[in-house]
Amino acid sequence: MNSYRIYIIVLTLAGLIPFVCLPLSAYFGAIVVENWANVHIAYAGIITSFMTGTIWGVALSKQAHPLYFIAAIIPALLAWIAILIMPLFFAYGLLIMLLGALRLIEDGLAMPQWYVSLRNWVTLIAVI
Helix, strand or coil: CCHHHHHHHHHHHHCCHHHHHHHHHHHCCCCCHHHHHHHHHHHHHHHHHHHHHHHHHHHHHCCCCHHHHHHHHHHHHHHHHHHHHCCHHHHHHHHHHHHHHHHHHHHHCCCCHHHHHHHHHHHHHHHC
């Protein structure tokens, strides 16, 4: 495995730290659960926006059809709405759907299989 992949794997896994540490902190009483949920949703929105940027970068490099750019920006805008409206069950549901939509866009852009596998596992952990 080359150093390029190692950096991507380590940095991708580092992005899980808030998804793992926040629930554990709430469980052990370090933070109030309501606050944890709001922070968790906000971070999920940030990650959704980051993934949108990643998809834009790949689409730009492949000179993809303009619909990829349109499809990729919609989840970021909807994540912003999820953060604003905040009934927790609705916001969580919306963010899970957005991660799924981003995954479908990644498939259409034919991203490297090792990266897609990594994203699948990281997304599963983040959603749990």
